[in-house]
Amino acid sequence: MQGKDKLFSQPITQLGEFKFDDQVAEVFPDMIQRSVPGYSNIISTIGHLTEQFHQPNSKLYDLGCSLGAATLAMRRAVKQDNVEIVAVDNSPAMVERCQKHLDAFRGSVPVAVICEDICDIEISEASVVVLNFTLQFVAQEQRLTLLKKIHHGMKTGGILIVSEKFHFSQASIQGLISELHLDFKRANGYSELEISQKRSSLDNVLVPDTIEQHKQRFADAGFSASELWFQCFNFGSLVAIK
Numbered sequence: 001m002q003g004k005d006k007l008f009s010q011p012i013t014q015l016g017e018f019k020f021d022d023q024v025a026e027v028f029p030d031m032i033q034r035s036v037p038g039y040s041n042i043i044s045t046i047g048h049l050t051e052q053f054h055q056p057n058s059k060l061y062d063l064g065c066s067l068g069a070a071t072l073a074m075r076r077a078v079k080q081d082n083v084e085i086v087a088v089d090n091s092p093a094m095v096e097r098c099q100k101h102l103d104a105f106r107g108s109v110p111v112a113v114i115c116e117d118i119c120d121i122e123i124s125e126a127s128v129v130v131l132n133f134t135l136q137f138v139a140q141e142q143r144l145t146l147l148k149k150i151h152h153g154m155k156t157g158g159i160l161i162v163s164e165k166f167h168f169s170q171a172s173i174q175g176l177i178s179e180l181h182l183d184f185k186r187a188n189g190y191s192e193l194e195i196s197q198k199r200s201s202l203d204n205v206l207v208p209d210t211i212e213q214h215k216q217r218f219a220d221a222g223f224s225a226s227e228l229w230f231q232c233f234n235f236g237s238l239v240a241i242k
């Protein structure tokens, strides 16, 4: 049974950079549920979109899979023949638990769980690609290259789903919407100390783009259409079609 996220509840004298290590992996379901508004809706919609868009003889990619929540939703949605899921994360702590998690649920669709940097893997024959709160952790200057590689490895008619924390270019809107997110965290039991220590540790680690930057990048990478399908405060999800 995984635990409650208390990682930032005590004062930390040497607050390092946020890392997806053993401690975070151990409490991750609780942490993401209490930190990201709409997370469960997004996971279930990844299932619905997979059902609609996956093609026979294709691969489905979950990039930055953590414990495999999106992978599981995708696996349940597969109806076509000869489909393989590839789940990738560069955190050994996450990959180890993800494999155990997937083994605990029955499924006939093969899943390869790979510990690697998503910028280094090959993408091919993809009909569905998911970046669920992962792109924000990739260096900004590598994001377009990654999206071009994904586009290149996708089948025509395939879908890319990108969920992210957003930044807003108008300072007043950025302030207002971040405050709504902080209230969401407070309502979920996080103290001011937990909120501020986590925020400092995520500085320069989670670097959010604006919604406009995401749409421009999709176009620059070659996607024929894209749209924001979900938003709650400064979190949301976009789709892009090849």
Ligand SMILES: C[S@@+](CC[C@H](N)C(=O)[O-])C[C@H]1O[C@@H](n2cnc3c(N)ncnc32)[C@H](O)[C@@H]1O
Pocket: 020, 032, 063, 064, 065, 066, 067, 068, 069, 070, 088, 089, 090, 091, 094, 116, 117, 118, 119, 131, 132, 133, 134, 137, 138
């Ligand atoms: C917020 S979590 C993703 C949550 C997960 N997709 C879900 O739906 O539950 C971000 C994950 O991306 C992984 N990650 C970040 N940068 C990565 C990279 N360059 N290559 C592979 N994985 C990466 C982290 O290790 C972490 O597990």
Ligand SMILES: O=C(O)C(=O)C[C@]1(C(=O)O)C=C[C@@H](O)C=C1
Pocket: 031, 032, 035, 036, 133, 165, 198, 202, 206
């Ligand atoms: O921005 C925050 O406050 C967050 O906690 C966000 C966020 C994320 O979007 O990935 C950061 C780290 C954890 O993986 C869970 C949630």
